[in-house]
Amino acid sequence: MSWGAVQNSLTPEQVTAVVEAASKELSSLSLGELRNRAEVGRRADSAVRNGLRALGGPTPDNSQIQGMINRVVARVGGLGFLDALFPPHCTEYTDVLVNADGAVWTRRKTAMAFARLEYLAPTREEVWRAVEALLAPEGRACSEATPSVDTKLPRDRELGFGGARVKVLHPCIAPGGGYPTLAIRLFEPLPVTPAQVVNWGVFTPAIMAALLEAVGRRLRVMVIGGTGTGKTTLLSALCHGVPLDARVVKVEDPEEIWLPHSNVTTLEARPAPPGSTVPAYEVKHGVDDALRLAPSHLIVGEVRKGDAALSLFRAMMSDHAGLTTFHADGPEHAVHRIGIIMNSDANVRAEAAKGMFAEAIDLVVQVGWREGRRVALGAWEVGGLTAGGNVRLEPLWLPGDAELKPPSRRRE
Numbered sequence: 001m002s003w004g005a006v007q008n009s010l011t012p013e014q015v016t017a018v019v020e021a022a023s024k025e026l027s028s029l030s031l032g033e034l035r036n037r038a039e040v041g042r043r044a045d046s047a048v049r050n051g052l053r054a055l056g057g058p059t060p061d062n063s064q065i066q067g068m069i070n071r072v073v074a075r076v077g078g079l080g081f082l083d084a085l086f087p088p089h090c091t092e093y094t095d096v097l098v099n100a101d102g103a104v105w106t107r108r109k110t111a112m113a114f115a116r117l118e119y120l121a122p123t124r125e126e127v128w129r130a131v132e133a134l135l136a137p138e139g140r141a142c143s144e145a146t147p148s149v150d151t152k153l154p155r156d157r158e159l160g161f162g163g164a165r166v167k168v169l170h171p172c173i174a175p176g177g178g179y180p181t182l183a184i185r186l187f188e189p190l191p192v193t194p195a196q197v198v199n200w201g202v203f204t205p206a207i208m209a210a211l212l213e214a215v216g217r218r219l220r221v222m223v224i225g226g227t228g229t230g231k232t233t234l235l236s237a238l239c240h241g242v243p244l245d246a247r248v249v250k251v252e253d254p255e256e257i258w259l260p261h262s263n264v265t266t267l268e269a270r271p272a273p274p275g276s277t278v279p280a281y282e283v284k285h286g287v288d289d290a291l292r293l294a295p296s297h298l299i300v301g302e303v304r305k306g307d308a309a310l311s312l313f314r315a316m317m318s319d320h321a322g323l324t325t326f327h328a329d330g331p332e333h334a335v336h337r338i339g340i341i342m343n344s345d346a347n348v349r350a351e352a353a354k355g356m357f358a359e360a361i362d363l364v365v366q367v368g369w370r371e372g373r374r375v376a377l378g379a380w381e382v383g384g385l386t387a388g389g390n391v392r393l394e395p396l397w398l399p400g401d402a403e404l405k406p407p408s409r410r411r412e
Contacts, residue, residue, distance in 0.1 A: 022047035022072045044072040081122040087161040096184040100176030147173045152254040162189035187256040192236035210404035215241030218321035218411040219362040224328040231325040251286035252301035287311035298322035306345030313360040331364045
């Protein structure tokens with residue numbers, strides 16, 4: 001930096017004063033105006049220059065002016081410090097966390113572990129302002145009366161933003177530093193292609209092609225894995241095996257799967273509105289409604305509850321092709337967990353749950369973490385029940401295999 005630039009630099013206090021004045025000038029913008037990022041940027045540029053003229057003194061260089069404009073856009077846009085971590089400004093993260101001590105952590109798309117953003121240190125006021133902006137569009141708030149709140153951010157194609165799932169916890173239940181706790185899962189903005197999954201090293205081209213062929217033959221697929229292993233990402237890629245002229249109905253909570261197909265209807269679960277007698281619309285309701293929408297293929301983003309599993313299995317047992325995901329650490333664990341939640345939530349006996357699993361699911365595909373990266377851990381064909389009443393699982397592919405054995409089930 002030249003000596004002239006140093007002389008013309010504003011102090012942090014002066015920068016804050018200009019940003020505050022410019023933000024106040026734009027506080028009356030309508031919601032429609034705020035959604036037009038280009039217009040907000042132009043208005044912020046004008047407001048910052050007005051603030052500089054009112055401040056008097058030296059004129060800072062263009063980089064410092066642009067920095068102030070960016071801060072005003074972030075504040076007026078409502079997300080504040082989070083804005084720089086979301087598309088279109090940044091596209092490399094899958095998760096953003098703010099802990100109760102104010103520390104900001106992120107996880108990159110190709111990483112297993114979170115990394116702290118040491119350069120980012122928002123104040124409590126800034127975090128609460130971001131929380132208010134996240135919750136206000138849904139008419140919700142985080143307080144001691146409602147200390148745990150879930151919401152979502154909608155998809156914005158123009159910004160390349162795929163939407164997000166948001167969890168907010170009040171300090172009264174997540175103590176540590178007085179900050180609200182935030183957990184944000186960012187979704188892909190466009191359909192995930194099989195080529196992307198291959199490029200990430202999850203599957204070889206040959207194995208991916210074989211799985212897409214199985215989906216194209218209407219085999220019913222369950223993708224399993226742990227938290228953050230890429231279950232939904234793989235499911236999105238496998239959906240490319242569904243014929244483009246198929247009638248697809250998706251049931252999600254929240255919506256995060258984008259398809260290249262044209263004849264698609266999405267049903268999205270929602271919680272009961274606060275203070276209302278209106279009931280929640282759950283995944284089980286979506287599956288039941290989907291069957292009345294003439295689907296050739298039914299896609300359920302994730303099965304979390306036993307009643308949703310019961311509705312899905314009934315649908316797939318009635319000759320509907322489909323795909324879903326489930327949280328499990330292996331195929332046997334998936335069968336066991338499904339039995340537990342179906343018994344707990346829907347009063348289905350373990351033996352009956354196993355029988356439904358064996359009849360409703362054709363293929364189980366597992367993804368997970370190995371040596372810090374996402375990989376495929378196996379693919380199994382569901383082969384009915386054994387003499388002892390357990391679900392028969394036949395390995396079709398395991399790491400190191402060059403090919404996927406052809407499934408014996410045919411549903412074309």
